Amino acid sequence: MRILAKYLRLLGSLARFTLAREMAFRGNFLVKVSVEVIWLGIMLAFYETIFGRTKVLAGWRKDEFLFFVGCFFALNGLIEMLFLENCNDFAELVRTGDLDFLLIRPIDEQFLITCRRVDWATAPNVLMGAAVMGIALARMHWQFDPVRVMAFLATFACGTAIAYSFMLVLTAFSVWMVRNQSLMEMWWLFSSLARYPKEIFLGSRAEPLGFLFTFILPILLVANVPANAMVRTLNPPMVGFTLFATAILLWASRKFFQHALRSYRSASS
Amino acid sequence: MPIIRAEGLTKTYRVTQKQDGLLGAFKGLYRREYKEVRAVGDVSFSIEPGEMVAFLGPNGAGKTTTLKMLSGLIYPTSGSAEVLGFVPWRRDDAFRRQFSLVMGQKNQLWWPPPAADSFQLHREIYSLPKADFDRTLAELTELLGVEKLTRQAVRELSLGERMKMELIAALLHQPRLLLLDEPTIGLDVVAQVAIQKCLRDYHARRGVTMLLTSHYMRDIEALCDRVLVITHGTLVYDGPLSGITGMFGLSKLVRLQFAEGIPDDVDRFGEVTRREGPTVDLKVERSKVAEVLAAILDLHAVDDVSVTDPPLEQTIARVFQEGRPTHDAA
Structure with missing residues (x-):
């Protein structure tokens, strides 16, 4: 518990520190926030267009799907806020050798590398996603259910952890590749897959893909399971599988990252 | 008991051999040629607590690679080392808490906020009690004469002032071992002397062990009683600075x-x-x-x-070129 408290305190300090840093570049901050607001607007416009023509999309009703959109947006925002920029910077740290100064600190390397900076410009995404989820719940007159809320919170955390694990594996490749500009592209592919309900994988050709991205590379668990648990069917086996997959992925990605760090060559000064 | 003990440390890198031209680049996509480069070979030495030791050698001799193995950043290909009682590349927190690494060509301060913010973050990372932290910070800023600069944005500091801040950051947790890689590189003479003085005074106060690489003989002469000369990855001399002339002259x-x-x-x-x-x-x-x-x-x-005797720098330059002593070390 003491260690957890120490890391939470440190995370708070890093967040405060990077907020001060972000404020030094106000223009950049405002542009990033504006882009995210426009992006949410596009997603919602697309959603309105589709539900203007149909009442149900792959089994999801309008307000349920709105909740799904909000859930994905908040989760994606959380990932981008906490980890994306850090992971994206990792290749540069390897290339320049600046990783040296993170590896000599008496603290978990994975924590310091992946959490050292909070991207405050994406923090509003989490709030906007939460607001969209709130609106969806109000529109569907959702009745409070503590079991669903707990299942949602647990699987939302799992979704974040699964996404983080995938990102960590992609990041680790930078140690060997040095130039890893593909990380952002891979993350885009990942988030594109995660942003749709898994029910869209219909038909004999698509179903194997749905199976692959649910049980082998469980990207579809990220937003689908928490959204389902909250506003559609609470499926305990699927929640259990999500918890299991999360534990395995967190463990495996950490081992892989540590293995990658053993190959770090530390660029010459 | 030595604070650093290295036994047969060897580091070999596998490096890609790039072929010339566009055709060569395409060939490299499916078949790459590699070459083994030995950066450090069979280096052994030990350093006792409180010593100030210099690592001398030309560019690419293996000084920085050795420092990086001793600080646990890279794994050796073979050999062993014990630093502060730990195997460095296992990177135990207890080990990392007791040493510092300063690299003249790299920054460990976070930009652009003032250095004081970096120092506070440092306090959190090293879990330093506030009273100890405040006392050490006051001592170091006074030692380096930068009391009024810690609240200034790092990017607005001169190179010499920035290096002073780097030193403060490195010493805040009161390490027992300080590894310095070219700490005065690029600095003017005034700043070089200030850094040397700080290191000397700090050593006198705290008895910290220092292992230093530098291309400036003035650094070595001002700070170190003992010198390790490394060329082509091999240790060719271990002894007092004055002994180099007798050995190689x-x-x-x-x-x-x-x-x-x-x-x-x-x-x-x-x-x-x-x-x-x-x-x-x-x-x-x-x-x-x-x-x-x-x-x-x-x-x-x-x-x-x-x-x-001919000037020491001439002798050392010859050692770097030839890389062998004229007779065995005593």
């Missing part, structure tokens, strides 16, 4: 002031390195100095004579 410098002008045949006694009025400098093999002096004094009238 093949020649002596004989300065003669002739009573009746420099004789025409003076160059048969040794290599003439300087002529000025009646004075000439001769580079003479160390073993032949007595014989040469006797011959000259026998043939010519000499007003003044002195025999000195």
Whole structure:
């Protein structure tokens, strides 16, 4: 518990520190926030267009799907806020050798590398996603259910952890590749897959893909399971599988990252 | 018990051999050629607590690679090391808490906020009690004369001021071992002297062990009693700085002031390195100095004579080029 408290305190300090840093570049901050607001607007416009023509999309009703959109947006925002920029910077740290100064600190390397900076410009995404989820719940007159809320919170955390694990594996490749500009592209592919309900994988050709991205590379668990648990069917086996997959992925990605760090060559000064 | 013990440390890198031209680049996509490069080979030494030791060597000699293995950043290909009682590349927190690494060409301060913010973050990472932190920070800022600069944005500091802040960041957790890689590189003489003074004073106060690499002989002379010379990845000398001349200096410098002008045949006694009025400098093999002096004094009238070692930097440059001692170390 003491260690957890120490890391939470440190995370708070890093967040405060990077907020001060972000404020030094106000223009950049405002542009990033504006882009995210426009992006949410596009997603919602697309959603309105589709539900203007149909009442149900792959089994999801309008307000349920709105909740799904909000859930994905908040989760994606959380990932981008906490980890994306850090992971994206990792290749540069390897290339320049600046990783040296993170590896000599008496603290978990994975924590310091992946959490050292909070991207405050994406923090509003989490709030906007939460607001969209709130609106969806109000529109569907959702009745409070503590079991669903707990299942949602647990699987939302799992979704974040699964996404983080995938990102960590992609990041680790930078140690060997040095130039890893593909990380952002891979993350885009990942988030594109995660942003749709898994029910869209219909038909004999698509179903194997749905199976692959649910049980082998469980990207579809990220937003689908928490959204389902909250506003559609609470499926305990699927929640259990999500918890299991999360534990395995967190463990495996950490081992892989540590293995990658053993190959770090530390660029010459 | 030594604070650093290295036994047969070896680091070999596998590096890609790029082929020329566009065709070569395409070939490299499916078949790459590699070459093994030995950065450090079979290096052994030990350092006792409180020592200030310099690592000397030309670029690419293996100094920084050795420092990086000792600080746990990279794994050796073979050999072993124990630093502060730990195997460095296991990177135990207890080990990392006790040493610091300063690299003159890299920044560990976070930009652009003021250094004071970086120091606070440092306090959190190292879990330093506030009272200890405040006291150490006050001591270090006073030692380096930068009390008024800690709240200034790092990017607005001069290179010398920034290096002082880097040193403060490195010393805040009161490490027992300080590894310094070119700490004065790029600094003007005034800043170099200030850094040297700080390191000397800090060593006197805290008895911290230091292992330093530098290309500036002034750093080495000002700070270190003991020198490790490494060339082509191999340790060729371990001893006092003054011993380098005895170990590697093949020649002596004989300065003669002739009573009746420099004789025409003076160059048969040794290599003439300087002529000025009646004075000439001769580079003479160390073993032949007595014989040469006797011959000259026998043939010519000499007003003044002195025999000195050639400048240390010349000797070291020769060591770097040749990489071998003239006889085995004592």
